[in-house]
Amino acid sequence: MANFTLSVNGRPQTVDVEPTTPLLYVLRNDLDLQGPRFGCGLGQCGSCTVLMNGVATRSCVTPVSAVKGPITTLEGLAKDGQLHPVQQAWIDEQVPACGFCQNGQMLTAVALLQRTPKPTDTQIRDAMAPVLCRCFTYYRIQKAVKRAAGVQA
Amino acid sequence: MNAIETLLASVLQKHASPSRREFLKTSGRLVVSFTAASHLAPLAAFAQGAGPYPDPDYKQLDSWIVIHQDNTATFFVGKTDLGQGTGTAFRQIMSDELDFDFARTTCIMGTTNITVDQGGSGGSDALQTDGYPMRRVAAEARRVLLDMASQRLGVPVGQLSVSDSVVSVTANPSQRVTYGELIGGNRFNIALTGDNINQTTGIAKMKSVRDMKNVGMSHRRDDIPSKVDASPVWAVGVKVPGMVHARNVKPPVAGAECVSVDESSVSGMPGFIRVVRERNYIAVVCEREEQAIAAARRLKVTWSKPTAAPFPSSDKLFDYMRAAKPTSSPAPTANGDIEAGLKSAATRIEAEYEVPFQGHTSIGPAHALADPSNGQMTIYSNDMKSYGLRTGVAQFLKIPRDQVRVVWMQGPQVYGRTAADDAGFEAAFLAQQIGRPVRVQWMRDEETAWDTKGPAYVMKMRGGLDAQGNLVALDYEALAADYGHLGYNEFDTVLIAQLTGRRKQTPAAGGYDAPDDMYAVPNRRSAGHVVSLPLVWETPLRTGNLRDPNGPQVTFAGESFIDELATAAKADPVDFRMRLLTAGKTDDPNFKRARSIAVVKAAADKFGWAPRPSPAPRATGDIATGRGFAYAYRNQTVVANAVDVEVNRRTGRVWVKRIVCSHDCGLVINPEALRGTIEGALLHGLSRALHEEVTFDAEKVTSVDWRTSPTMTHADTPAQIDVVLVNGDPNPNRPDLQHYGAGEAALKPMLAAVANAIYDATGVRMRRAPFRPQRVLAALKG
Ligand code: FES
Numbered sequence: 001m002a003n004f005t006l007s008v009n010g011r012p013q014t015v016d017v018e019p020t021t022p023l024l025y026v027l028r029n030d031l032d033l034q035g036p037r038f039g040c041g042l043g044q045c046g047s048c049t050v051l052m053n054g055v056a057t058r059s060c061v062t063p064v065s066a067v068k069g070p071i072t073t074l075e076g077l078a079k080d081g082q083l084h085p086v087q088q089a090w091i092d093e094q095v096p097a098c099g100f101c102q103n104g105q106m107l108t109a110v111a112l113l114q115r116t117p118k119p120t121d122t123q124i125r126d127a128m129a130p131v132l133c134r135c136f137t138y139y140r141i142q143k144a145v146k147r148a149a150g151v152q153a
Numbered sequence: 154m155n156a157i158e159t160l161l162a163s164v165l166q167k168h169a170s171p172s173r174r175e176f177l178k179t180s181g182r183l184v185v186s187f188t189a190a191s192h193l194a195p196l197a198a199f200a201q202g203a204g205p206y207p208d209p210d211y212k213q214l215d216s217w218i219v220i221h222q223d224n225t226a227t228f229f230v231g232k233t234d235l236g237q238g239t240g241t242a243f244r245q246i247m248s249d250e251l252d253f254d255f256a257r258t259t260c261i262m263g264t265t266n267i268t269v270d271q272g273g274s275g276g277s278d279a280l281q282t283d284g285y286p287m288r289r290v291a292a293e294a295r296r297v298l299l300d301m302a303s304q305r306l307g308v309p310v311g312q313l314s315v316s317d318s319v320v321s322v323t324a325n326p327s328q329r330v331t332y333g334e335l336i337g338g339n340r341f342n343i344a345l346t347g348d349n350i351n352q353t354t355g356i357a358k359m360k361s362v363r364d365m366k367n368v369g370m371s372h373r374r375d376d377i378p379s380k381v382d383a384s385p386v387w388a389v390g391v392k393v394p395g396m397v398h399a400r401n402v403k404p405p406v407a408g409a410e411c412v413s414v415d416e417s418s419v420s421g422m423p424g425f426i427r428v429v430r431e432r433n434y435i436a437v438v439c440e441r442e443e444q445a446i447a448a449a450r451r452l453k454v455t456w457s458k459p460t461a462a463p464f465p466s467s468d469k470l471f472d473y474m475r476a477a478k479p480t481s482s483p484a485p486t487a488n489g490d491i492e493a494g495l496k497s498a499a500t501r502i503e504a505e506y507e508v509p510f511q512g513h514t515s516i517g518p519a520h521a522l523a524d525p526s527n528g529q530m531t532i533y534s535n536d537m538k539s540y541g542l543r544t545g546v547a548q549f550l551k552i553p554r555d556q557v558r559v560v561w562m563q564g565p566q567v568y569g570r571t572a573a574d575d576a577g578f579e580a581a582f583l584a585q586q587i588g589r590p591v592r593v594q595w596m597r598d599e600e601t602a603w604d605t606k607g608p609a610y611v612m613k614m615r616g617g618l619d620a621q622g623n624l625v626a627l628d629y630e631a632l633a634a635d636y637g638h639l640g641y642n643e644f645d646t647v648l649i650a651q652l653t654g655r656r657k658q659t660p661a662a663g664g665y666d667a668p669d670d671m672y673a674v675p676n677r678r679s680a681g682h683v684v685s686l687p688l689v690w691e692t693p694l695r696t697g698n699l700r701d702p703n704g705p706q707v708t709f710a711g712e713s714f715i716d717e718l719a720t721a722a723k724a725d726p727v728d729f730r731m732r733l734l735t736a737g738k739t740d741d742p743n744f745k746r747a748r749s750i751a752v753v754k755a756a757a758d759k760f761g762w763a764p765r766p767s768p769a770p771r772a773t774g775d776i777a778t779g780r781g782f783a784y785a786y787r788n789q790t791v792v793a794n795a796v797d798v799e800v801n802r803r804t805g806r807v808w809v810k811r812i813v814c815s816h817d818c819g820l821v822i823n824p825e826a827l828r829g830t831i832e833g834a835l836l837h838g839l840s841r842a843l844h845e846e847v848t849f850d851a852e853k854v855t856s857v858d859w860r861t862s863p864t865m866t867h868a869d870t871p872a873q874i875d876v877v878l879v880n881g882d883p884n885p886n887r888p889d890l891q892h893y894g895a896g897e898a899a900l901k902p903m904l905a906a907v908a909n910a911i912y913d914a915t916g917v918r919m920r921r922a923p924f925r926p927q928r929v930l931a932a933l934k935g
């Protein structure tokens with residue numbers, strides 16, 4: 001075991017775990033966060049997404065020892081009790097079905113809009129394609145991304 | 154309060170509307186009542202029982218509805234909302250019957266010791282079946298409250314008006330009293346009647362549809378805020394003191410027997426607690442999650458392979474099914490004389506269609522947490538049938554039902570009988586063995602390989618047209634690999650019962666389905682046979698209900714073949730269907746024929762369907778475009794899908810550019826939630842049409858992750874989806890218009906609609922699903 005100090009949602013956090021422990025389990029089990037979720041553990045689905053230095057990153061295949069830079073989880077999106085515009089768009093478009101995948105969908109959208117504030121349809125499809133939804137809410141997700149970006153749906 | 158009580162209280166707080174928070178404030182016992190002896194529903198009545206978790210008594214009004222002093226209401230119903238917005242819809246219908254302000258209501262669902270047993274979810278029956286007792290008990294509560302108001306205000310009930318839970322004297326509205334003032338904090342103490350929970354009723358009658366004001370409104374779903382803000386509403390996130398983590402070790406080859414387990418291979422690993430083994434069920438338990446994963450991977454187990462292959466490889470599946478001797482052949486349904494009809498036909502065609510096993514393949518693998526503290530057993534689960542899980546676990550562990558409760562919480566996608574059932578039993582079993590709370594989490598490969606499967610089908614169609622192109626004979630004969638079909642939460646068929654050898658002797662017989670349409674064909678037969686694979690138990694190819702369990706398969710054959718017949722008749726596919734629908738003169742009691750006609754017409758109108766036979770005239774270039782149509786009903790809900798596709802002749806990729814779905818599920822409670830549900834079902838159907846297939850060699854399933862088990866992605870999403878909500882009832886404003894189910898129907902015609910569109914675009918008929926690029930390319934090369 002070893003000590004690791006992470007910055008999570010703007011707060012320093014120290015955990016004592018094996019260096020190979022996936023960041024996902026540290027966030028869920030040691031830091032009690034609900035946002036990142038186990039979907040595959042293989043980097044294939046996106047359910048476990050967090051932002052690392054603002055980049056959408058799969059925490060299930062990121063060993064805690066490889067974390068470089070601040071982590072933002074779904075919990076960290078809202079500011080001063082105000083939902084992030086992406087979260088608000090998800091409510092306005094009534095996106096989630098079961099909701100399990102939506103952590104990865106929203107964080108991937110946040111990262112996309114930071115890079116590309118006014119994405120085209122193709123840019124949205126390309127950026128979001130690696131994040132799977134098995135309730136198939138894709139159509140609404142894409143509308144919500146456009147709404148959050150303020151581009152015509 | 155222990156940690157979980159705090160958590161549950163915070164769950165309720167967190168995703169609560171203001172009224173829910175009020176409820177918490179005003180009923181302090183709610184927060185502290187999670188301990189075994191008391192109950193979340195402080196006023197609910199309970200049947201006699203010995204243990205801490207007796208059943209809420211559905212024959213007591215107090216079990217269903219609590220009205221608080223601050224004039225808010227909580228509804229307790231025995232359903233689970235898997236993300237279709239049914240919980241919000243229940244609030245709408247109950248608010249209307251009760252004359253309550255919708256915004257001041259909340260709905261609690263699916264936790265076995267606080268909500269009456271309505272079975273959880275399944276069969277799209279939330280509104281179609283279970284909505285009615287909810288409406289009747291709410292109407293009864295209104296009746297009782299009006300009686301109370303009449304006494305309080307000293308005027309007969311007939312001279313009172315009620316709106317948003319305020320009762321006033323019609324002639325003098327300043328004389329008023331709220332429901333909260335009348336009953337807040339007290340019991341109704343009203344007995345209900347009904348031989349079973351679906352028949353629960355009081356004296357009061359339900360309202361006329363015309364008098365319901367929340368019904369038909371797109372209230373925002375109350376489950377959504379907690380799904381976008383990381384609230385602790387998830388079964389995967391529950392923690393209780395002392396909990397440990399388990400991972401299963403599955404047989405590497407289907408049907409293998411465990412010879413020995415070498416515990417020393419993992420006993421020195423960090424956090425190791427125990428290997429639990431009973432016959433072929435093996436789990437490793439560790440303090441931390443990543444430790445359990447590592448130990449389960451490392452554990453040395455000696456298995457002996459079965460002497461006979463458990464199943465053919467997936468590329469030989471359909472040959473195997475055709476050659477197999479059926480295990481059962483239920484009596485066909487028929488009208489007219491099929492063979493004479495075919496013989497008399499001017500044109501005869503036949504075709505065979507194949508659909509492989511397809512999985513639930515949940516986005517989040519199965520999981521559950523079981524807490525055995527204080528001689529009771531609590532299971533935190535997202536299983537859609539929490540009540541069945543509770544009963545099944547009690548039977549499996551041989552403990553009284555009253556000692557077991559299931560707390561239903563949010564979770565990943567559940568569209569039928571998933572491994573969530575299995576994980577609940579495993580967690581409870583391990584918790585009993587270890588004496589500590591155990592969290593079981595299946596891994597991705599385990600989920601994709603071992604979850605229950607939708608049955609594979611081979612379907613042979615024969616049809617005959619007369620000289621005028623009228624369909625005079627239609628024959629359907631299915632082979633369904635629907636063997637050893639699993640029910641929900643059965644203590645003697647869940648996977649752990651099979652692997653431990655505690656299963657029942659004889660597997661379920663299975664069954665088959667036939668196309669559901671209202672076509673009038675003078676000579677028609679629907680027949681089928683169940684075929685089995687060699688290994689019936691302990692197989693990853695076990696079958697269980699998957700969203701509209703047989704519908705997508707059989708409708709693929711039925712509605713593809715109708716298009717083939719339309720082509721043979723040189724008819725437009727929609728006109729051809731319309732002729733078959735209008736040829737009948739009788740209807741069923743719910744006007745399914747009339748509603749089918751309305752739905753087919755609405756889809757064609759919205760799509761802008763101009764009549765012409767299929768295929769479309771050939772164009773050149775890489776991209777071929779075409780359109781396809783298919784229709785079906787599921788139970789009482791009628792649906793037609795029309796799609797536009799692009800087929801890339803070079804790559805074989807199919808893109809469904811636009812979907813029009815017209816949908817009649819009777820009275821619509823919440824149009825926006827319904828549209829979301831329909832969109833999800835359409836795209837689920839699209840994923841099954843284009844991608845999904847369980848593959849296996851002669852030993853094991855080989856589709857084990859998202860590379861080997863592809864699914865639809867954002868890239869496949871149609872550019873446009875139009876959902877048309879149809880009310881095709883001949884008397885659309887009748888006061889008793891019924892609400893039918895909507896969770897599954899839209900999926901049903903999707904495979905056929907896409908296949909018909911591919912044919913229209915390319916002239917090539919896809920009779921084997923899914924239409925993956927390689928398969929389409931091979932067909933195009935012919
Ligand atoms: S859980 Fe990390 S990508 Fe699937």
Ligand code: FES
Pocket residue numbers: 096097098099100101102132133134135136137516565566
């Ligand atoms: S909303 Fe259920 S998996 Fe995406």
